[in-house]
Amino acid sequence: MPENQNLAIVAEDLVKIYPGRARKPAVRALDGLSFTVPAGRVFGLLGPNGAGKSTTTKILTTLSKPTSGAARVSGHDVLRAPDAVRAAIGYVSQGSSTDPVLTATENLEIAGRLRGIGSGDARRRAARLLDDFGLAEASRRPVSTFSGGMRRRLDVAAALVHRPRVLFLDEPTTGLDPEARAAMWSEIRRLSGEEALTVVLTTHYMEEADRLADELLLVNGGRAVVQGTPEALKEALHGDSIRVSLVEPDPAAVRAAVARVAGLRDVVVEASGTDGVLAARTDDASGAVGAVIAALDAAGIRYGQVAASHPTLDDVYLHFVGHTFGDPSTSSGAGGGATAGDADTITTGAAA
Ligand SMILES: Nc1ncnc2c1ncn2[C@@H]1O[C@H](COP(=O)(O)OP(=O)(O)O)[C@@H](O)[C@H]1O
Ligand SMILES: [Mg+2]
The missing domain is CATH 3.30.70.260 (ACT domain)
Structure with a gap:
């Protein structure tokens, strides 16, 4: 596999077959998917529902193993060095991952402790992130009182406690109203700009991919359709x-x-x-x-x-x-x- 400092991700010929069970046939969710992600950019994985976006994200975040194929994230092989991959990434799944009963601060401190950060550091990091994400005023409220947009921003903050190099966001704005979606977009832009983070974002919204992604991979049926900047693809x-x-x-x-x-x-x-x-x-x-x-x-x-x-x-x-x-x-x-x-x-x- 090519070694390249400027590539945050290299995925090679990924195949994922979910075995059939009962009367359900097996599903070939990924059918030989290959692509590379340049570091420090917002990379969009765009495709209709069922295209294989979440499956790809799960493989790259070590939550699922490919049936065949290989991938490196931040220089580490997802199969041979899953712990190193996990240390280098943050992941926000399609559903919410924060605890509604706890406050925003408590959620972030726990996320930090789970990542092995000491309690003092975790507290400081939580405060900083809540500030960055416009949640400082709401920091002592239980998350159950948050709007969908606030909760989603907290999800992203929680994925950043350990300062990852690559952040995976699976459908970060699905279910959000237009205003909350716009707020999330500017948050993602800021992260990629100020923090030099690589952001891998899956979406089934054309407009979101167009506005946000520096580089875009269209996927369909578990295969890469075409990759490039939105402008180049259109031109x-x-x-x-x-x-x-x-x-x-x-x-x-x-x-x-x-x-x-x-x-x-x-x-x-x-x-x-x-x-x-x-x-x-x-x-x-x-x-x-x-x-x-x-x-x-x-x-x-x-x-x-x-x-x-x-x-x-x-x-x-x-x-x-x-x-x-x-x-x-x-x-x-x-x-x-x-x-x-x-x-x-x-x-x-x-x-x-
Ligand atoms: N755990 C699973 N078991 C069986 N089939 C699955 C599972 N997860 C996803 N699939 C199937 O794999 C295909 C790709 O799904 P997914 O990666 O979730 O696509 P996307 O995120 O692009 O909507 C779909 O046909 C989906 O139904
Ligand atoms: Mg999905």
Whole structure:
């Protein structure tokens, strides 16, 4: 495996098979996933529910073993040196990890003692972290009185008591309201900037990945789809994206109707329930939008909103995977926090 000071993580050909039991078949959650994470940045692991994000995080944090493959975190092999990995990382799981009955201060002091920090140090570190995370005033309140956003910030603070080099955040803003989500985003930015921490963040929110990640890995079906900066991934698509929302669509009829529109590529038509979407890419949005509308009108196809835009991460995903990010048929995994098949939530993220 390559030794590189500037890589916080090297994952090589990770496979994870959860054995089947009773009538449940085995699940190949990771199917040969390889990627590297540069040190000192915010790295986003973006993919729909069930893509394998939590499984990847659990392997990198030594909570789960890969069926095959290897990984190094902060220079340590997750299988051969799990204790060294654990000392170097902080981990915030999808659920909350703090004790609701205890105060914020007590939670952080206990987290420090569990990490082997002496009581005086743990007290000072707790006070400092509560200050950094805007929780100083609430420090003596039981955590059960905290808002979701405050509790999540405390989770992150607790993962930092021992000054880790790499911080893993699994869906840190799922379930938070837009304001709390924005607060968490600026917290994560600050950590990566001021503390030179490597942050590995999983998310199924396109907007979150776009805003926060210096570098991004799109995952789907336990495999890496594409990696790069959000800007580079979007720029690589060049041209414009067109989206037409469809009313009670017959996908085959829609495809036939736009088949002869010149200059369209990556045409995808999806239907779920009574709604649908036509997505396509073009080098000439102004001409193509008119032609698409004319073709839909001529075929008697009902549609709603028509939008043309520069490529988004949704388009990047569509381009590489062949269906929209929120496609219910591929996002129904059990792992995530969002409602399976809730395509709107998945694609619009915090703006919802
Ligand atoms: N403990 C487990 N046992 C069996 N299957 C699991 C387990 N954990 C996750 N899976 C399955 O593995 C796949 C990936 O899950 P997960 O890593 O949680 O994805 P994500 O975090 O991207 O939503 C899903 O199909 C999920 O249902
Ligand atoms: Mg998950």
